[in-house]
Amino acid sequence: MTIHSDFWIHFKSAHKLKNKDVAKIIGMAESSVRNQTQPNNELPRWAILAIYTWMQNKSN
Numbered sequence: 471m472t473i474h475s476d477f478w479i480h481f482k483s484a485h486k487l488k489n490k491d492v493a494k495i496i497g498m499a500e501s502s503v504r505n506q507t508q509p510n511n512e513l514p515r516w517a518i519l520a521i522y523t524w525m526q527n528k529s530n
Contacts (some may be wrong), residue, residue, distance in 0.1 A: 472509065472510075472511075472512060472513070474512060474513040474517075474518065474521070475507070475508075475509040475513065477521045477525075478507055478513055478517055478521060481520060481521050481524050484524070485524075489503045489504050489507070496516060
């Protein structure tokens with residue numbers, strides 16, 4: 471599991487999101503979100519941006 475994956479899990483939990491919710495928001499299939507955010511892979515840029523924004527808002 472990468473450190474990004476750990477942040478992704480916390481991000482989804484904090485926002486009460488499931489892969490289905492994320493898929494609907496970004497216009498992808500749920501299976502695509504699940505495949506792109508597997509713990510053994512680097513996160514896609516859209517997920518990193520979501521985490522970055524969340525962390526910035528948490529610190530303010």
